[in-house]
Amino acid sequence: MDSPHAIAALAALAHERRLAVFRTLVVAGADGLAAGRLAQALDVPPSSLSHHLGLLEQAGLVQVRRAGRSLIYAADFAAMRALIGFLTEDCCQGLAPEAACTTGDCI
Numbered sequence: 553m554d555s556p557h558a559i560a561a562l563a564a565l566a567h568e569r570r571l572a573v574f575r576t577l578v579v580a581g582a583d584g585l586a587a588g589r590l591a592q593a594l595d596v597p598p599s600s601l602s603h604h605l606g607l608l609e610q611a612g613l614v615q616v617r618r619a620g621r622s623l624i625y626a627a628d629f630a631a632m633r634a635l636i637g638f639l640t641e642d643c644c645q646g647l648a649p650e651a652a653c654t655t656g657d658c659i
Contacts, residue, residue: 553638557612561635564611569596570604574613577627584626586619 553561565571572594577584585593591601605625608614612631617624 553634558635558638560611561613561631564607564613567604569594569600570608573601573604574608574627577614577625578629578632580626582626582629584615584617584624586622586624588622590625 565574573590573596576590576593587598587601587605590596590605591598594601596604605614605616609616609625613628613635615626615628617626
């Protein structure tokens with residue numbers, strides 16, 4: 553992942569509602585959730601949810617597929633891992649965090 557993609561992903565997550573949507577999709581796993589079910593679970597109006605899902609999809613954090621008449625949204629776990637990898641890439645002088653962090657002040 554490069555800086556522009558990381559910035560887009562972080563910007564998309566830097567909103568309380570979008571973060572809640574993304575975390576709910578992470579919990580749902582690879583099967584994802586239908587948009588209507590997601591709106592109901594988060595008590596979000598469908599039009600508002602559509603906007604937030606669109607921004608998460610543009611940032612590459614969410615994938616969408618059609619199942620009959622429903623749109624199913626799922627977290628893109630590869631993108632999530634890439635973002636986490638980008639954020640931790642240079643931590644701990646190149647050592648694994650658990651090997652380098654003995655003081656508890658790093659990840």
